[in-house]
Amino acid sequence: MAERADDIHIALRLARGDFRMDLDLRLPGSGCSVVFGPSGCGKSTLLRAIAGLEPRAHGEIRVGEACWQDARSALPAHRRGVGMVFQHSALLPHLSVVDNLRFGWKRARAAPELLERWIERLALAPLLSRKPDSLSGGERQRVALARALVSNPRLLLLDEPLSALDAPRRGEILPYLEAVRREAGIPVLYVTHALEEVARLADHLIVLDAGRVSAAGPALDVLNRDDLPLALRDDAGVVLEAEVSARDAHGLLSLHTSAGTLHAHGGAHPPGTRLRVRIQARDVSLALGRHDDSSLLNLLPATLVALSDLPGGQVQARLEVQGQALLARISHRSVERLGLQPGMPLWAQVKAVALLV
Numbered sequence: 001m002a003e004r005a006d007d008i009h010i011a012l013r014l015a016r017g018d019f020r021m022d023l024d025l026r027l028p029g030s031g032c033s034v035v036f037g038p039s040g041c042g043k044s045t046l047l048r049a050i051a052g053l054e055p056r057a058h059g060e061i062r063v064g065e066a067c068w069q070d071a072r073s074a075l076p077a078h079r080r081g082v083g084m085v086f087q088h089s090a091l092l093p094h095l096s097v098v099d100n101l102r103f104g105w106k107r108a109r110a111a112p113e114l115l116e117r118w119i120e121r122l123a124l125a126p127l128l129s130r131k132p133d134s135l136s137g138g139e140r141q142r143v144a145l146a147r148a149l150v151s152n153p154r155l156l157l158l159d160e161p162l163s164a165l166d167a168p169r170r171g172e173i174l175p176y177l178e179a180v181r182r183e184a185g186i187p188v189l190y191v192t193h194a195l196e197e198v199a200r201l202a203d204h205l206i207v208l209d210a211g212r213v214s215a216a217g218p219a220l221d222v223l224n225r226d227d228l229p230l231a232l233r234d235d236a237g238v239v240l241e242a243e244v245s246a247r248d249a250h251g252l253l254s255l256h257t258s259a260g261t262l263h264a265h266g267g268a269h270p271p272g273t274r275l276r277v278r279i280q281a282r283d284v285s286l287a288l289g290r291h292d293d294s295s296l297l298n299l300l301p302a303t304l305v306a307l308s309d310l311p312g313g314q315v316q317a318r319l320e321v322q323g324q325a326l327l328a329r330i331s332h333r334s335v336e337r338l339g340l341q342p343g344m345p346l347w348a349q350v351k352a353v354a355l356l357v
Ligand SMILES: Nc1ncnc2c1ncn2[C@@H]1O[C@H](COP(=O)(O)OP(=O)(O)OP(=O)(O)O)[C@@H](O)[C@H]1O
Pocket: 016, 017, 019, 037, 038, 039, 040, 041, 042, 043, 044, 045, 046
């Protein structure tokens, strides 16, 4: 990554029992950097260290021109200017929503516009007089997000903010997080286990493994690598940038992507909207010829690049479609039946309803 003055540099070491963290990270000073990795790899520890809440963390933290920590000194947590949201964010129970928001906003002496803006953007106006214990989990997280943002932070740290919510609720809040990512004007560091959140929110992706960085870079590059444990997950796949080129009367979207035009369902996006589409390997089937006599709407001419065995007797096929990588997960029997060999021309088939937009 080319260095810029507003970059974030984090070089940390920490020992706690058997756990060791040793990493040296440079993150862009804007956009959303997602920290991803298995349970216990140190994601929360990293966020806590950045916030100044891990006294055992040694090393250096620089956010743009500001030094938050070096070998000689460490700024206390309250002077770092971070906004934090956790899985279960604690709002002050005796205060109404608006007073919870005003609490951090007043201390930061932030402009009134900031309070008004995030109440509006996170659709909190109908909740302002409510007490936290009367809110749903999703509403509480929206208030927690707003509370973090109205304190005018230099950096926003989000530690699995959606993981306590069920899938429909996560789906409701993701658009708000996308708005925060686009409009907050500050870098966001976001911890999650969920590939859906990575695909939707990440500009930059850091994969942690046992306290070390196993991959870092622009999100789509890292997501589409096939040499990381990510490619072995049940929900492995690729993520493409797309632009909506049409939407029919039934809501079917035509998407212009680097793999050609794809058809998908997923929201009332007008033509011109830019979004990401995730194609899971298990939703891609392969055929030797083009079959227009099936219900499949996405038929992509592909070249088979490689086949690799997966645990459990399945095979992962790596394909290329107009220079774009694609993964397909198929069974051994299909490999034998179709006589698949690297270099073969094939048709990759994906149901429109399987695409994740
Ligand atoms: N308070 C603590 N005391 C002792 N060990 C801890 C403490 N908190 C975390 N650990 C250990 O430190 C390591 C890193 O934990 P951390 O919570 O940062 O991982 P994580 O990647 O955020 O995990 P998860 O995805 O499950 O939240 C783990 O081995 C964990 O068991």
